[in-house]
């Protein structure tokens with residue numbers, strides 16, 4: 001019997017990313033990302049590379065766009081779903097004003113502990129409130145207090161991809177009109193455009209289907225304006241319109 005071809009899994013993340021050109025990806029990193037990356041962010045990225053699931057860290061080229069958008073909306077109060085070792089969290093904390101605050105939710109505190117020394121070193125620990133939990137109950141708890149509605153300027157969603165569609169309804173209530181929600185990985189390695197899924201393992205296929213569904217929903221949601229960027233693994237930027 002023939003051995004079946006290996007299915008594409010989360011561990012097969014290609015360094016070339018969506019560009020499918022390692023050289024071009026490297027060019028972008030070396031030309032515009034790394035020269036402007038804070039030293040402490042570089043250190044956190046290096047420390048994360050020793051972790052067995054280091055592919056989970058957000059793409060280097062996402063840092064600048066995250067920071068830029070946070071500053072554009074004058075973000076002071078933000079939300080992050082999916083912290084891992086805290087790269088995007090540290091980018092956020094560095095972009096917030098001194099009295100800014102970010103609520104960061106993740107059920108795995110051990111990985112946050114890997115990044116915490118760098119957050120402390122950067123002098124931004126006072127801007128971070130880490131909540132050790134899965135996200136949905138925390139969002140529901142926040143929404144129990146009407147004062148939280150429309151009180152966030154910005155949200156970055158980067159966890160538990162199959163639940164993005166459920167996060168959307170909740171996060172949209174928490175973010176103010178004119179505020180932004182960023183959804184990471186929405187092009188899922190380019191697989192959202194694949195006609196034939198037979199090369200994907202079960203998890204990749206399940207997540208692909210949820211992104212195909214989410215992408216359609218976001219594109220037809222009249223409460224937001226979106227731009228889907230081929231940055232990193234696909235980043236959908238949404239602005240709340242009303």
Ligand SMILES: C[S@@+](CC[C@H](N)C(=O)[O-])C[C@H]1O[C@@H](n2cnc3c(N)ncnc32)[C@H](O)[C@@H]1O
Pocket residue numbers: 056057058081082083084085086087088089105106107108111133134135136158159160
């Ligand atoms: C892709 S990583 C986040 C990467 C991070 N934003 C960064 O910049 O490195 C996903 C994280 O989501 C967390 N996670 C998994 N399920 C979750 C859930 N239901 N709610 C919140 N976080 C969850 C995992 O523990 C993991 O740390």
